[in-house]
Amino acid sequence: MSEEHLSEEYLLESFFHLMLAVKRQLHQQAEQLDLEVTPMHLRVIKIIDRKQPCTAIDIASFLGRDKAQVTRLINALIDQELISKAPNPNDKRSQYLLTTERGVAVVEELNRMDECIVQRMTKGLQPSERAEFQRLARLMAGNFQGEEQS
Template identity: 30%
Template sequence: MNDLFLFRLHRMAALAGQPLVRLCEGRHGITRREWRLILTLGLGGPMLSTQLAERARIEPARTSRAVTVLAEKGLVVRAPRPNDRRRVEIRLTERGRAIFDELHPTVLALDERLLGVFSPQQRQDFQALFDQLEAHLGSWRADLALPKANRSRAAAGGAPRRGNP
């Protein structure tokens, strides 16, 4: 099983992400997904939810739920755009900006430590291969046409959700 690339990639992501998860959850009470949204806003400034989902590479529905939680935690606000009050921008609050300002350098240091195993040429080659693989994923996933899992409690034999018969 160790030869399977997807298995190894998942395992590496889990191992490499553990320090970040501990920092996010232990120090700030945020999830890795919430951190990704804070990072995206911290680097890119205020943006619409659709832009945020696209840049953070998180499904729009999950982005919306995470933004709601971040707003409840006082880390982001939804603000109507001055030129089009029907469209709402997501912005970091002072608390959200403080978390970004504290975690971003730490995450950069974690990246540097992880990639420090490579020589400068190996790092450049690795980045090029990673970029190529990432670009390929867009078409690769679209060609698969796999069914989506039904994750409702009723399908799993559990109690129906509230409001469902």
């Protein structure tokens, strides 16, 4: 009566545990790089590299986060000379964000590390299962998106 299946865990708790593990991995990743950056900075520089040319607002909307936070993340990346600003010809208020030479090198390293993390994470999974997980994650994230009022 009081003995429950340990495996009978709630969906959200399972998700939290994976969340924690992934966060730890990214934290380690940031430490290994030996730069003055946090996991969030790394996420931002990857986005900048991928979506070049992109603006601060693009990043904020992709991350779904406050632009104040993005401004500070960007400033830190500029201080470390991993990215730079260039005038946006279409809008004098905004600037294009570009990865510097140094930044590109970091991103390449990061992509290698990310692949490594995903490899470890999906160890023992079929490629089809990996794809299925991603499909479901995207689907569920989409389920929430509709109902959010900005």
